[in-house]
Amino acid sequence: MKLWAVDLVNWPRKLVNVVPKGWTMPSEAKKLKIGVLAETAFEMFVKVVEHSNGEKSYLGFCIEVFEKDVEVLGYDLPYKFEPFHLLYEFCNGGMSSVLEYGG
Numbered sequence: 001m002k003l004w005a006v007d008l009v010n011w012p013r014k015l016v017n018v019v020p021k022g023w024t025m026p027s028e029a030k031k032l033k034i035g036v037l038a039e040t041a042f043e044m045f046v047k048v049v050e051h052s053n054g055e056k057s058y059l060g061f062c063i064e065v066f067e068k069d070v071e072v073l074g075y076d077l078p079y080k081f082e083p084f085h086l087l088y089e090f091c092n093g094g095m096s097s098v099l100e101y102g103g
Contacts, residue, residue: 031078034066038083048083056083 026032036058038048046060058081070077 026078028078031080034079034081035084036063036081038085048081056081 024030036046036048040046044060046058046062049057049059051057063081070079
């Protein structure tokens with residue numbers, strides 16, 4: 001069920017009907033990677049569960065909202081969640097230091 005029609009993308013610099021150079025839609029061969037914080041104090045929002053066989057499950061409110069949004073896009077968006085760990089020395093200065101690190 002499609003809730004709304006997806007219109008044209010408004011690219012920077014007023015490009016019309018042109019995909020910017022270097023940008024491609026994710027494919028099954030190269031999925032969009034979604035970073036998920038592996039350790040968090042707010043597990044109701046996002047939680048990574050590692051099973052005994054090494055597989056991981058991604059749970060929580062944010063994961064559910066993302067997955068529902070992907071369902072209503074109207075086109076296929078291959079993605080995969082990837083857990084990442086923040087080291088304390090990068091968090092000590094607040095979120096701005098994390099963003100500067102890129103990490």
